[in-house]
Amino acid sequence: MQATIVEAVNDALHTEMAADxxxxxxxxxxxxSGGVFRATDELLAEFGGDRVVDTPLSEIAIVGAAxxxxxxxxxxxxxxxxxxxxxxxxxxxxxxxxxIRWRTRGELTAPMVVRMPYGAGVRALEHHSESMEGAYAHIxxxxxxxxxxxxxxKGLLLASIRDPDPVLFMEPKRIxxxxxxxxxxxxxxxxxxxxxxxxxxxxxxxxxxxxMMPATLEAVDELDAxxxxxxxxxxxxxxxxTVVESVKKTxxxxxxxxxxxxxxxxxxxxxxxxxxALMYLEAPVERVTGFDTPVPLLSMEDYxxxxxxxxxxxIERALSA
Amino acid sequence: MTENEPTDHPANAAVSAGDPRFLTxxxxxxxxxxxxxxxxxxxxxxxxxxxxEQFRDLYRWMVTDRVFSRRMVSIQRRGELGTFGSTxxxxxxxxxxxxxxxxxxxxxxxxxxxxxxxxxxxxEDMILFWRGIEEGQQAFxxxxxQVAISIGSHLPLVTGLAWGMDIRGxxxxxxxxLGDGATSTGAAHEAINFAGALGVPALFFCQNNQxxxxxxxxxxxxxxxxxxxxxxxxxxxxxxxxxxxxxVYDAVSEARExxxxxxxxxxxxxxxxxDAHTTSDDPTRYRSDDEVDAWEENDPLERYRExxxxxxxxxxxxxxxxxxxxxxxxxxxxxAANEFAEREIVEIFAHVYExxxxxxxxxxxEFVDLLDRRPELYDYIEQRPKG
Ligand SMILES: Cc1ncc(C[n+]2csc(CCOP(=O)(O)OP(=O)(O)O)c2C)c(N)n1
Numbered sequence: 001m002q003a004t005i006v007e008a009v010n011d012a013l014h015t016e017m018a019a020d021x022x023x024x025x026x027x028x029x030x031x032x033s034g035g036v037f038r039a040t041d042e043l044l045a046e047f048g049g050d051r052v053v054d055t056p057l058s059e060i061a062i063v064g065a066a067x068x069x070x071x072x073x074x075x076x077x078x079x080x081x082x083x084x085x086x087x088x089x090x091x092x093x094x095x096x097x098x099x100i101r102w103r104t105r106g107e108l109t110a111p112m113v114v115r116m117p118y119g120a121g122v123r124a125l126e127h128h129s130e131s132m133e134g135a136y137a138h139i140x141x142x143x144x145x146x147x148x149x150x151x152x153x154k155g156l157l158l159a160s161i162r163d164p165d166p167v168l169f170m171e172p173k174r175i176x177x178x179x180x181x182x183x184x185x186x187x188x189x190x191x192x193x194x195x196x197x198x199x200x201x202x203x204x205x206x207x208x209x210x211x212m213m214p215a216t217l218e219a220v221d222e223l224d225a226x227x228x229x230x231x232x233x234x235x236x237x238x239x240x241x242t243v244v245e246s247v248k249k250t251x252x253x254x255x256x257x258x259x260x261x262x263x264x265x266x267x268x269x270x271x272x273x274x275x276x277a278l279m280y281l282e283a284p285v286e287r288v289t290g291f292d293t294p295v296p297l298l299s300m301e302d303y304x305x306x307x308x309x310x311x312x313x314x315i316e317r318a319l320s321a
Numbered sequence: 322m323t324e325n326e327p328t329d330h331p332a333n334a335a336v337s338a339g340d341p342r343f344l345t346x347x348x349x350x351x352x353x354x355x356x357x358x359x360x361x362x363x364x365x366x367x368x369x370x371x372x373x374e375q376f377r378d379l380y381r382w383m384v385t386d387r388v389f390s391r392r393m394v395s396i397q398r399r400g401e402l403g404t405f406g407s408t409x410x411x412x413x414x415x416x417x418x419x420x421x422x423x424x425x426x427x428x429x430x431x432x433x434x435x436x437x438x439x440x441x442x443x444x445e446d447m448i449l450f451w452r453g454i455e456e457g458q459q460a461f462x463x464x465x466x467q468v469a470i471s472i473g474s475h476l477p478l479v480t481g482l483a484w485g486m487d488i489r490g491x492x493x494x495x496x497x498x499l500g501d502g503a504t505s506t507g508a509a510h511e512a513i514n515f516a517g518a519l520g521v522p523a524l525f526f527c528q529n530n531q532x533x534x535x536x537x538x539x540x541x542x543x544x545x546x547x548x549x550x551x552x553x554x555x556x557x558x559x560x561x562x563x564x565x566x567x568x569v570y571d572a573v574s575e576a577r578e579x580x581x582x583x584x585x586x587x588x589x590x591x592x593x594x595x596d597a598h599t600t601s602d603d604p605t606r607y608r609s610d611d612e613v614d615a616w617e618e619n620d621p622l623e624r625y626r627e628x629x630x631x632x633x634x635x636x637x638x639x640x641x642x643x644x645x646x647x648x649x650x651x652x653x654x655x656x657a658a659n660e661f662a663e664r665e666i667v668e669i670f671a672h673v674y675e676x677x678x679x680x681x682x683x684x685x686x687e688f689v690d691l692l693d694r695r696p697e698l699y700d701y702i703e704q705r706p707k708g
Contacts, residue, residue, distance in 0.1 A: 028533070028534065028536065029534045029535045029536065032535050032536075032606065032607045033534070033535035033603075033606045033607050034606070036534070036601070036602075054535065054536050054540060056502070056505035056533075056536070056540075056541050056542060057472055057473070057502035057503065057505045057506055057533050057536070057541070058505045058506060058507070059506070059507075060506075060507040061505075061507075084471065085471060085472075088471075088474075088506070088507060088508065123403035123404070123453070124403065124404065125403070125404065125453070125470045126453075126470045126471075127470050127471050128470075261680075261684065262680060291669060291670065291681070291684050291685075291688070292673070292678075292680060292681050292684060293669055293670055293673050293681070294673070296453075296455075296668070296669050297453030297454065297455055298403045298452065298453025299452055299453045299454045299664065300453075300664060300668060300669055301453070302701070302702040302703075303666065303669055303688075303702055304669065307698055307701035307702070308701065309691075309695040309697050309698040309701070310691060310695075310698065312695075313691055313694070313695060
């Protein structure tokens with residue numbers, strides 16, 4: 001089947017709800033209207049109102065109740081309508097979901113998924129555009145996933161729902177519908193914690209994920225050199241090995257992400273490269289990121305996230321150093 | 322006194338024996354304040370004490386609200402806005418309440434735009450706001466006013482603003498406009514409780530327009546009314562017919578008086594959002610045409626016209642001229658908004674802190690340099706429609 005990223009989300013939910021009666025899907029506007037992006041379309045018709053639930057406008061309760069459901073043995077998949085509305089529930093992620101296993105020495109766990117669209121560039125209002133994976137990846141015990149292709153989306157979401165730990169599933173909404181690719185009808189998993197090498201190359205490693213992947217690939221296409229592109233896919237826990245192996249081969253690296261630079265995921269990737277491949281580096285690792293500012297409102301949001309020329313510029317800098 | 326000893330609090334006065342008695346919602350009769358009925362009938366004694374000019378003014382503002390929504394939806398469809406949330410159907414609720422406020426009162430809204438105009442904001446600023454130009458918010462701030470996009474997030478701020486007024490002894494109130502959906506947020510509960518506990522001059526004006534995007538008010542909460550929620554926090558509440566501009570004016574005027582004395586009040590105004598939640602929403606997925614038609618019949622403008630006619634005030638009102646005036650105001654505002662100066666790159670970096678930290682300064686300079694060296698970047702930026 002040819003599917004977009006958002007269709008792959010929908011397909012994964014249909015697949016897993018059919019396979020496992022414990023999976024329940026809930027959030028604002030997910031049932032009757034099928035979600036503001038239609039990610040949960042037709043789930044209500046197929047699985048009924050006990051398993052597909054429109055909730056009150058209550059982010060704290062959505063994430064906290066998901067934790068309780070999961071502790072009780074169900075497999076909740078909660079939707080937060082836009083990434084900017086997760087912060088009220090940050091407390092539930094930090095205080096409960098991510099710590100329940102640790103706190104009870106494994107007696108109680110919270111295998112749950114919180115899905116949410118993230119990223120700028122869709123002309124939305126304030127709070128609809130952030131890429132805060134750095135903040136969420138900072139929470140020990142929480143897994144953070146950000147797919148960049150329809151195929152990975154289905155496989156990663158299935159793996160996330162089946163994962164024994166809480167997963168924040170960040171969907172790159174700017175590219176929700178921007179391309180289709182073959183997505184198998186059947187059940188398959190893309191394992192969490194494993195990066196993908198999207199393109200093999202010898203000269204430089206470009207590391208990116210989620211919403212920034214198409215721009216990264218476009219930049220690499222224009223490059224006069226042979227770049228290897230690593231798609232992290234899982235932000236936490238991060239696949240250091242794939243990154244380090246690639247950098248050992250190429251000797252140069254560039255990290256591309258949409259969120260703010262300071263204390264962002266890019267800094268951590270650079271630190272791991274320094275830890276394990278410093279002696280292989282032929283140039284300082286470059287970072288191409290959003291700015292340390294709120295995402296501008298829609299009139300200037302297109303200046304905010306890195307476009308191919310900005311990525312290209314950094315890659316060329318890494319190559320010429 | 323130990324903690325467990327009974328106090329002389331009135332709640333401890335009555336003691337019941339035998340089976341425990343449930344307190345239920347049915348113990349509480351919550352009626353809905355109304356002055357002009359759906360058929361236009363009213364009791365002259367109940368009409369608020371306003372002069373002819375003010376009655377006409379209310380009408381004019383209601384029409385402004387309606388015309389503004391219509392024009393905004395239409396320019397959105399032409400691709401000139403990102404998105405817009407119409408307020409059609411809620412005019413009596415919005416105008417009746419805002420007409421009671423004074424410029425020194427703070428106004429923090431969810432869905433209500435004309436109240437900003439009533440305190441001096443321009444349609445141009447509102448267009449800029451919906452185009453995602455930060456100067457819109459800046460202009461509202463000059464009028465003690467803001468729009469909250471994160472639902473419910475503004476209620477604690479309003480409690481704080483009111484607290485400030487209390488500390489300073491200022492003769493003003495802070496007002497939060499919120500929706501039915503917002504009453505489910507944690508922020509709302511904390512803010513309302515806090516305002517009640519501190520006794521600060523905060524007014525919570527809840528427009529129950531029956532939907533929070535697709536979720537109906539019935540599904541939002543098991544409470545029979547939203548007004549009764551305030552009681553749990555020890556706050557007085559009024560439930561009012563939000564299609565009756567005079568009843569809303571009357572209710573909120575009284576509420577404002579009480580709030581000024583330091584008693585926060587919660588008002589539930591029962592109304593209906595006739596259009597889609599926003600221009601990106603498809604309401605046919607979650608509500609029936611019959612329901613919408615019934616509320617179209619319950620149009621707040623029509624109802625108020627009946628009143629104006631009965632009072633002999635309608636003859637002085639030239640409805641078409643009012644609409645023409647507002648259309649002209651909108652045209653001028655749109656033209657001015659279209660000419661809004663091309664913004665500088667520094668706008669992205671400005672106002673994050675009072676003083677730009679060195680790292681941010683570096684990011685700004687690098688970006689300006691990059692745009693200079695790689696002008697092809699503009700192709701990516703400008704591919705998109707003008708915001
Ligand atoms: C905290 C938060 N969660 C979700 C949203 C997405 N959203 C925007 S408006 C809306 C419904 C709001 O309903 P209500 O409070 O009744 O106000 P109305 O727009 O109907 O006036 C939702 C869920 C949001 N803006 N903020």
